[in-house]
Each structure stands twice: as structure tokens, then as C-alpha cells.
Amino acid sequence: MRFKQLELSGWGRTTAAAVSAYRPERISAAADLVRAAGAENVVAYGGGRSYGDSAVRTGGAALLTERLDRILAFDETEQVVVCEPGITVADMQAFLVPRGYSLPAVPGTGFATVGGIVANDVHGKNHDRHGSIGDHVCWFDLLMADGTVKQVAPDNDGDLFAATIGGVGLTGIIVTVCIKVLPMPSNAVQVTEMRVRDLDHFFELFAEHRDRATYSVGWIDALARGAKLGRGVLELADPSPAGIPDKAPRRLRVPFDMPGILLNRLTMSAFNEVYYRRVPDGGEVSKKSLTAFFHPLDALHDWNRLYGRAGFHQFQCVVPEEGGASGIRSLLEEISASGSASFLAVLKTMGGEGRGHLSFPVRGYTLALDFPARAGVTDLLQRLEDITLDYGGRIYLAKDSMMSEAGFARMYPALREFRAVLEHVDPKGLFMSDQALRLGIRGPGR
Numbered sequence: 413m414r415f416k417q418l419e420l421s422g423w424g425r426t427t428a429a430a431v432s433a434y435r436p437e438r439i440s441a442a443a444d445l446v447r448a449a450g451a452e453n454v455v456a457y458g459g460g461r462s463y464g465d466s467a468v469r470t471g472g473a474a475l476l477t478e479r480l481d482r483i484l485a486f487d488e489t490e491q492v493v494v495c496e497p498g499i500t501v502a503d504m505q506a507f508l509v510p511r512g513y514s515l516p517a518v519p520g521t522g523f524a525t526v527g528g529i530v531a532n533d534v535h536g537k538n539h540d541r542h543g544s545i546g547d548h549v550c551w552f553d554l555l556m557a558d559g560t561v562k563q564v565a566p567d568n569d570g571d572l573f574a575a576t577i578g579g580v581g582l583t584g585i586i587v588t589v590c591i592k593v594l595p596m597p598s599n600a601v602q603v604t605e606m607r608v609r610d611l612d613h614f615f616e617l618f619a620e621h622r623d624r625a626t627y628s629v630g631w632i633d634a635l636a637r638g639a640k641l642g643r644g645v646l647e648l649a650d651p652s653p654a655g656i657p658d659k660a661p662r663r664l665r666v667p668f669d670m671p672g673i674l675l676n677r678l679t680m681s682a683f684n685e686v687y688y689r690r691v692p693d694g695g696e697v698s699k700k701s702l703t704a705f706f707h708p709l710d711a712l713h714d715w716n717r718l719y720g721r722a723g724f725h726q727f728q729c730v731v732p733e734e735g736g737a738s739g740i741r742s743l744l745e746e747i748s749a750s751g752s753a754s755f756l757a758v759l760k761t762m763g764g765e766g767r768g769h770l771s772f773p774v775r776g777y778t779l780a781l782d783f784p785a786r787a788g789v790t791d792l793l794q795r796l797e798d799i800t801l802d803y804g805g806r807i808y809l810a811k812d813s814m815m816s817e818a819g820f821a822r823m824y825p826a827l828r829e830f831r832a833v834l835e836h837v838d839p840k841g842l843f844m845s846d847q848a849l850r851l852g853i854r855g856p857g858r
């Protein structure tokens with residue numbers, strides 16, 4: 413078995429873990445690693461697009477899934493696709509869209525893998541309408557701690573199914589997945605963009621449109637204060653019956669770590685102002701390719717290097733609908749007063765709970781934004797966690813790098829059921845990440 417010693421980090425690059433990396437080409441080779449692991453911890457590493465430490469275990473083995481990337485079957489009558497976990501979302505879309513289908517939940521980056529999106533039960537811009545990816549998983553094959561592979565479906569092992577959807581890799585390695593796909597008439601969406609004056613205006617527009625538009629996403633200037641607090645741009649979209657010519661996406665690259673000093677209140681406010689004014693007063697309608705609409709940031713390769721060597725933290729929480737508007741206002745007030753936000757915050761509606769014990773969604777509003785890793789950010793993130801808890805919300809594991817163990821336990825009430833499944837399927841705690849240890853999901857005494 414050939415290992416390579418690597419330093420791996422999450423997308424935020426705030427910490428790097430020294431791991432023994434193994435990149436199998438066959439599921440049987442992945443099983444060999446699990447059988448040979450002994451006392452060493454193992455965790456799957458997909459596209460590395462989670463921001464924190466959920467896909468790494470310092471001193472452990474990283475099972476890189478990138479070469480387990482085959483599409484195994486596509487049944488147009490049943491509208492299901494069966495694939496290995498390492499195929500990226502972009503490659504899956506490149507297969508599905510020309511055939512008239514799409515993944516039912518598409519995250520904001522095409523570099524995430526199918527295994528990774530199931531393990532975080534990800535949501536797209538259509539959560540109100542179509543839920544998260546776990547709602548569309550028919551079954552998966554799971555490589556278990558004893559080296560065997562088990563097919564898991566809601567009706568043959570509902571507990572293991574619920575623990576694995578959004579289970580951040582802790583029940584085992586997903587080696588095959590069957591997903592029900594969504595009909596998609598073309599490669600394009602019809603997009604309406606409108607300027608949003610302030611936060612109240614955002615909530616008015618959400619109330620008016622969330623049941624009508626298939627996709628919606630709000631971009632907020634998180635540095636705006638006072639009467640302008642919460643101003644931004646709302647994008648609403650529906651599948652377009654007619655497509656647009658396929659163009660190879662133009663990809664730029666950030667060639668080196670930018671000096672962190674370039675991202676300051678002045679430069680970010682100027683960027684946000686330009687973004688806000690880009691949309692005319694009366695709004696704008698246009699047709700965009702699915703790729704440009706779903707993955708706007710992918711056009712700039714390695715954009716995480718814009719934050720410099722120290723990296724950045726992403727914060728994403730969801731607050732339940734009841735009290736949600738004032739929860740989001742409190743969060744934005746805290747954020748704008750800190751002056752630490754960068755680029756644009758994303759505000760979306762969410763439709764309901766996921767099927768996993770640790771699924772993130774709750775019906776309400778989700779807010780996401782980045783903070784450069786600088787002095788004071790730890791305290792700010794703690795205050796945001798406290799506000800999230802005050803409003804009965806939760807922080808997303810895919811984005812977390814700093815959540816407290818106590819806060820996590822309060823946010824995820826099905827943690828007890830989740831731990832009971834782990835105790836049963838992996839009593840020795842083979843599958844382990846730095847995040848699981850940090851949050852006390854698994855570890856000494858668990």
C-alpha cells in the first residue's frame with residue numbers, strides 16, 4: 413500500500429494537518445486501507461471544499477476519493493444516476509445537463525465531490541423547492557469499519573442511513589451512491605436581479621417570491637450599517653426552456669497568497685458598492701448558464717489565496733423562521749460593527765429539515781460569510797455562535813472551524829442518536845476527523 417505524506421487543509425486554510433494520504437482507484441483497494449488501518453484513524457477527503465477540519469485527521473490516514481470517480485449507471489426511466497463518490501459536481505452536471513437532468517441540490521462550487529455533498533447533506537439555491545441532496549439519495553454502499561461494504565437505504569437500515577447523510581464521514585466511506593435526478597430543460601436559467609434597499613426589504617421580497625421562484629439567493633453588503641443595514645442584491649431564477657451556446661468557462665487563477673492587508677474595510681466597501689450598483693434601479697433580467705449561476709466563484713481558481721497565508725474562516729448559520737428576521741438583523745449588526753466582513757454575505761431561505769441526524773437545514777434563513785483570520789476573529793465568531801443559539805439556530809458543519817463543543821451539542825438535538833449509531837458500527841472510533849475530536853462528537857470518553 414503506497415502512502416504519500418501530505419499536509420492537507422480545508423478550504424479556509426487556517427490549519428494544516430499532516431496525514432498519510434492514500435488514493436485508491438478501486439473500492440477493493442479502499443477496503444484494504446480500512447482493514448490495514450489498525451489503531452490509526454481514517455477519514456475520507458473528497459474535493460477539500462469544506463472550510464474547516466472535517467476532512468482531515470492530524471497524524472491519521474486520508475482516503476482521497478478523487479480516482480473513485482466513475483458513473484456506473486444512468487436509468488432515464490427511473491431518473492436515477494449511480495456513481496462512485498469522487499466524481500465532482502461539475503463533472504456530474506456535465507454528464508446530466510445535456511441529457512436533460514441536473515443534480516437536485518447543487519452547492520456553490522462544482523469542485524465538491526458527490527461523496528462530499530452527501531456527507532454534508534448540502535443545499536443549493538432551491539432548498540425551499542427541492543430540499544437538500546439527502547432528500548434525493550435512494551441508497552448508498554458504505555465501506556464500514558470492519559472492511560465490509562454494506563448497501564444502506566432508508567428502508568433497510570434507517571438509522572445508519574440517517575447517520576451517514578450529513579454524517580461528515582464518521583460512519584464510514586461512501587463508495588457508491590444512487591441519486592434521483594431532477595429534470596432540467598436546458599443548460600440555462602432565466603435570472604431576475606433586483607436591488608434590495610435594506611434588510612426589511614429583503615424579507616418582504618423573500619415572502620413574496622420564495623414559493624414562486626425555483627432558485628433564489630441574496631447577496632448582502634455586510635459592511636453597510638444604519639439605514640443601509642442588509643442592503644444587497646436578490647437573484648431569482650427559473651430553468652429556461654431554451655439553452656445558450658456552450659462556452660468553455662474562462663478560468664483565472666490567483667497565482668500566490670495575496671498580502672492579507674489588501675482586504676480591508678475600504679477596499680471591501682468599494683467592492684460591495686460596485687456590486688450593488690451593478691444592478692440597475694429597476695432590476696435586470698438575463699439568461700445565464702447553469703454553471704455561471706450555480707458556481708460564480710469557480711471562475712477564479714484558488715480564490716481562497718486572496719486571504720493571504722493566514723487563511724480565513726467562513727461562518728454559516730441557519731435561524732428558524734420564527735424570529736428569523738430579528739436573528740439575522742442581530743447577526744448583521746454584530747458583523748457590520750466589527751468591520752471584519754469581506755466580500756458579500758449570502759442570505760438564502762431554507763425549506764425544512766434534512767433526513768440526517770446532523771443535517772444542517774431548518775425552515776428559516778441561512779446567512780454565510782467569510783472573515784479573514786486576524787486578531788479578534790475568534791471572539792467575533794463566539795459572539796455569532798451565541799446569537800445563533802439565542803435564536804434557536806445552528807452552525808453548518810461544512811463551514812465550521814471554530815464552533816464550541818457545548819454550542820454544537822445544543823444545536824444538533826439528534827446527536828445522541830448519531831452517537832448511538834457510531835457506537836454500533838464503529839465502536840473503536842476508526843473513522844475520525846479533527847473536527848469530530850474538537851466538537852467532542854467522538855473521542856476520549858465517547
Ligand SMILES: Cc1cc2nc3c(=O)[nH]c(=O)nc-3n(C[C@H](O)[C@H](O)[C@H](O)COP(=O)(O)OP(=O)(O)OC[C@H]3O[C@@H](n4cnc5c(N)ncnc54)[C@H](O)[C@@H]3O)c2cc1C
Nearest residue numbers: 458459460461462520524525527528531534535580581586
Ligand atoms: C465556494 C464554495 C461554495 C459552497 N457552496 C455551498 C452551498 O451552496 N451549499 C452547501 O451546502 N455547501 C456549500 N459549500 C460547502 C461544500 O459543498 C461542502 O463542504 C461539501 O461537503 C464539499 O465536498 P467535498 O467533496 O469537497 O468534501 P470534503 O471537503 O473533502 O469533505 C467534506 C466531508 O465529507 C466527508 N466525505 C467526503 N467524501 C466522502 C465519502 N466518500 N464518504 C464519506 N464521507 C465523505 C469528509 O470526510 C468530510 O467530513 C461550498 C463550498 C465552497 C468552497
